Amino acid sequence: MKIERFISTPDWEKVKEFSVGKETPFLVVNVDTIKKNYQELKEHFEHADIYYAVKANPRVEVLEALRDKGSSFDAASIYELDRLFSIGVEPSRISYGNTIKKSAHIRYAYEKGIRLFATDSESDLRNISEHAPGSRVFIRMLVEGALSADWPLARKFGCNLDEIRHLISLVREEKLDVQIYGLSFHVGSQQRNIMMWDYALLKAKDIFDWALEEEGIQLEMINMGGGFPSNYVVEADPIGTYAAAIEESLDSHFYEKRPRIILEPGRSMVGNAGVLVSEVVLVSKKSHFEHYRWVYLDVGKFNGLIETLDECIKYPVFTDKEEEEKEEVIMAGPTCDSMDIMYEDHKVSLPLSLREGDKVYWLTTGAYTSSYCAVEFNGFPPMKTYCI
Numbered sequence: 092m093k094i095e096r097f098i099s100t101p102d103w104e105k106v107k108e109f110s111v112g113k114e115t116p117f118l119v120v121n122v123d124t125i126k127k128n129y130q131e132l133k134e135h136f137e138h139a140d141i142y143y144a145v146k147a148n149p150r151v152e153v154l155e156a157l158r159d160k161g162s163s164f165d166a167a168s169i170y171e172l173d174r175l176f177s178i179g180v181e182p183s184r185i186s187y188g189n190t191i192k193k194s195a196h197i198r199y200a201y202e203k204g205i206r207l208f209a210t211d212s213e214s215d216l217r218n219i220s221e222h223a224p225g226s227r228v229f230i231r232m233l234v235e236g237a238l239s240a241d242w243p244l245a246r247k248f249g250c251n252l253d254e255i256r257h258l259i260s261l262v263r264e265e266k267l268d269v270q271i272y273g274l275s276f277h278v279g280s281q282q283r284n285i286m287m288w289d290y291a292l293l294k295a296k297d298i299f300d301w302a303l304e305e306e307g308i309q310l311e312m313i314n315m316g317g318g319f320p321s322n323y324v325v326e327a328d329p330i331g332t333y334a335a336a337i338e339e340s341l342d343s344h345f346y347e348k349r350p351r352i353i354l355e356p357g358r359s360m361v362g363n364a365g366v367l368v369s370e371v372v373l374v375s376k377k378s379h380f381e382h383y384r385w386v387y388l389d390v391g392k393f394n395g396l397i398e399t400l401d402e403c404i405k406y407p408v409f410t411d412k413e414e415e416e417k418e419e420v421i422m423a424g425p426t427c428d429s430m431d432i433m434y435e436d437h438k439v440s441l442p443l444s445l446r447e448g449d450k451v452y453w454l455t456t457g458a459y460t461s462s463y464c465a466v467e468f469n470g471f472p473p474m475k476t477y478c479i
């Protein structure tokens with residue numbers, strides 16, 4: 092595995108230089124890489140509007156860079172809304188994409204000017220009608236993509252087609268004060284099966300037709316969520332391949348009557364912009380006869396690497412001793428919790444000469460790392476983020 096697959100040589104040199112003398116663990120985020128990702132996505136999906144999923148990396152510098160590129164944003168909570176407002180993002184560029192929200196938070200968002208909400212249930216729809224009257228609402232479809240996504244988002248969100256029809260009818264029957272604007276789905280994060288978008292779009296088309304025929308409502312928008320890949324150990328297709336397949340699906344299901352398309356990338360926007368720099372705390376063996384070394388680091392599941400849960404996300408790992416002989420190890424974090432093991436089945440090969448104090452670099456860690464840190468589990472503070 093060559094490092095050039097994950098980061099350009101100048102960027103890599105920059106990270107290493109920047110890391111000298113700094114206390115680990117920390118995340119280095121290259122904001123230029125995020126700008127490039129935005130540009131690339133925009134070029135591949137010319138007609139789509141991009142709503143960056145803030146939760147993937149909510150750093151102000153990241154949000155500012157995307158704001159300046161013209162991005163819109165998808166917020167999961169009023170706290171993310173506040174952060175967006177604090178850097179001057181207009182409410183018209185923000186969607187409230189979480190289907191699970193308190194009435195008080197719907198009201199707060201509405202008072203601040205938010206008029207675009209996700210929903211997937213009758214209760215939430217009624218709450219939006221009451222507390223955010225006149226808003227546009229998109230209904231999240233339940234889609235099955237769990238088996239081919241590295242980090243599935245199945246089951247918890249979305250509702251079945253029968254429930255979607257029910258919600259659309261309900262708005263008319265009870266004169267709820269919302270506009271059913273369209274549908275959304277999320278095929279699962281780091282989705283490797285490109286056909287998942289096709290299945291979802293086919294279902295969406297079904298609802299579009301039904302709504303027009305039965306309810307006289309022309310739905311206008313499809314929010315295709317995230318799910319686009321970042322660059323981990325198991326290689327994924329480039330974004331261009333995804334875009335080409337999705338374009339074809341849109342053509343074949345909607346012909347020339349295409350809805351407005353919204354994308355909500357998180358991982359693919361920021362993942363490859365981050366390098367997490369950590370340090371070896373201890374190298375040991377459980378027995379003299381044991382084959383595997385245990386490498387304990389100052390970063391683990393609770394301060395940045397939660398997505399190694401079930402070894403779902405396999406980050407590329409490098410050291411400063413890449414030329415030396417390597418053997419497979421078990422990698423674990425620093426806390427007194429036995430689930431704080433990153434990789435045991437997935438074997439990472441690390442240099443035999445690896446010692447306490449040596450640096451270990453986790454690449455493609457720009458998404459879902461810093462925002463997931465515990466604040467003081469075992470007393471360890473959340474890791475720092477530096478933007479370069």
Ligand SMILES: *Cc1c(COP(=O)(O)O)cnc(C)c1O
Nearest residue numbers: 144188280317318355356357358
């Ligand atoms: C998390 C999330 C996203 C981002 O998904 P990625 O797979 O990281 O791109 C987009 N939309 C919604 C509603 C989400 O919950």
